Amino acid sequence: MKLLTPLVPIILSALITAQHARPVNDFDDWHPAVSTDLRSPCPGLNALANHGILPRDGKNITVPILVNALDKLKVSEELATLLSLVALKTSNDPASGTFDLDNLNKHNIIEHDGSLSRKDQALGGDGKFDQEIFDEFLGYFNDSQIIGFKEAAMARWGRIQTERKRDPQFSYSPSARFSSYSESTIYFAALQDPATGTIPVDYIKILFSQERFPYQEGWRPATPMNGLSTGSILLNLALNTPESAGDIVMPKL
Known part of the structure; x- marks a missing residue:
């Protein structure tokens, strides 16, 4: 937390600004990244x-x-601020108050082993989408065609087991476990339908492989996301995972 102490004025300013500013772009405005992005x-x-929202x-x-x-995804201001921090x-310079998206490739902060769509860094992963990993x-x-908590939990756990076996530097510390569950x-x-607690698999394919929200296919951001709702989802995933109970610790700020 000491690292972020100089950022207190920036954080306070961010909270004030966020109360008044709202994104204006729509989910039907999309084009893929170009080479310089x-x-x-x-x-x-x-x-x-x-989508031009970031x-x-x-x-x-x-x-x-x-x-x-x-x-735009109905993430509460409190949770969004925490994720932003x-x-x-x-960031290469947190005191600047800015970061670039590729900064998130730093290992074991947000990026983690056993990703659902990325290769482990120790095995040559560069943070980019990997079709073979995603197919697994x-x-x-x-x-x-439609999945719920059980299928999502088993898919996450399957990826953890695969990388645990083949990555000699595999990390599954409490904070890495938190990042895995958070993913x-x-x-x-x-993506879920809040009425059924399920997701069309096509929505998952579009989000991960095209890096696009499936707005044209009928998806709409329907579930308000806050600490309580996301904690409930994480708990349901954990309850459907055949692993021993262990610490799940959010990365330190």
């Missing part, structure tokens, strides 16, 4: 940039910019 290991953030070039993102972008921790993840759905929690919260 910076992208992260998080398909959701990349999709927000591809800066399309992925550069110089501030806490209020990210808070306002996450508002974790992202800011990856989809394979755990056993050709289901599944976030896509589930963003």
Whole structure:
């Protein structure tokens, strides 16, 4: 936390600004990244940039910019600010109050081993989408067209088991475990039908492989995301995972 002490004025300014500013772009405005655009290991953030809700070039993102972008997904201001501060921790210069999307590739802060769509860094991963990894993840759905907590939990756990066996530097510390669960929690919260607690697999394919929210296919941001709702999803994923109970610790700010 000492690292972020000089940022208190920036954080306070961000909270004030976020109360008044709201993103104006729509989800039907999309085009893929070009070669000069910076992208992260998080398909959701990349999709927000591809939709123009975050800066399309992925550069110089501030806490209020990210808070306002996450508002489009119905993420509460409190949770969005917390997520933004974790992202800011990856910046090459956190005191500047800005980060680039590719800064999030720093290992074991947000990026983690056993990703659902990225290769482990120790095995040559560079934070970019990997079709082979993603195909393995989809394979755990056993050709289901709609999935719920059980399928999402088993797919995450399957990826953890694969990388635990083949990555000699595999990390699954309490904070890495939190990042792994958070990855599944976030896509589930963003894409689920709140009435059924399920997700069309096609929505998952579009978000991860195209880095686009499936607006044209009928998706709408329907589930308000806050600490309580995302905590409930994470708990459901954990309850459907055959692993021993262990600490799940959020990365330190």
